Amino acid sequence: MTEKANILDEQAIGRAVTRIAHEIIERNKGIDECILVGIKTRGAFLAKRLAEKIELIEGKPIKAGELDITLYRDDLMLKHGNKEPLVQQVDIEHDVTAMKVILVDDVLYTGRTVRAAMDAVMDLGRPGSIQLAVLVDRGHRELPIRPDFVGKNIPTSSDEQVVVSVAETDGKDSVSIHTK
DSSP states (O other): OEEEEEEEOHHHHHHHHHHHHHHHHHHTTSSTTEEEEEETTHHHHHHHHHHHHHHHHHSSOOEEEEEEEOOOOTTOOOBOTTSOBOEEEEEOOSOOTTOEEEEEEEEESSSHHHHHHHHHHHHHOOOSEEEEEEEEEOOOOSSSOOOSEEEEEOOOOTTEEEEEEOHHHHSSOEEEEEEO
């Protein structure tokens, strides 16, 4: 894989997170009935950043949790017999029943990871609604899933890969497109 273009740097990612935080608060008329749920790994770090921004804006913390599911990729074989992504760990300490659950992920592509995350949330209770916040929407959906909050729309071809790096695991914040 070779880097074709660097799309977002640290400052652009920070601005996108701040904008998404404001949009979440505005759309939900506050945060009292909201729970942020990050899809591990990078979605969980982005959810933590969103939670910090929201707390700065609102002056109180937002409920938060994490889901650990494998990404729906051809090179990962850790799946159930029904070919769905395997839910490995749910770390949500709050009751989701009647709450507005906001799933957070780094890249939205086919929609299969989000669908698996929605199934995991539904197993915990019946939320009032499920919303989706993503740093990057690259298109190519295979399921009828769309994000409610988007940091950046990046049209890509199917032979390109969007690589999100976060300081917590990768040492830097960036979003780039790579070609095979």
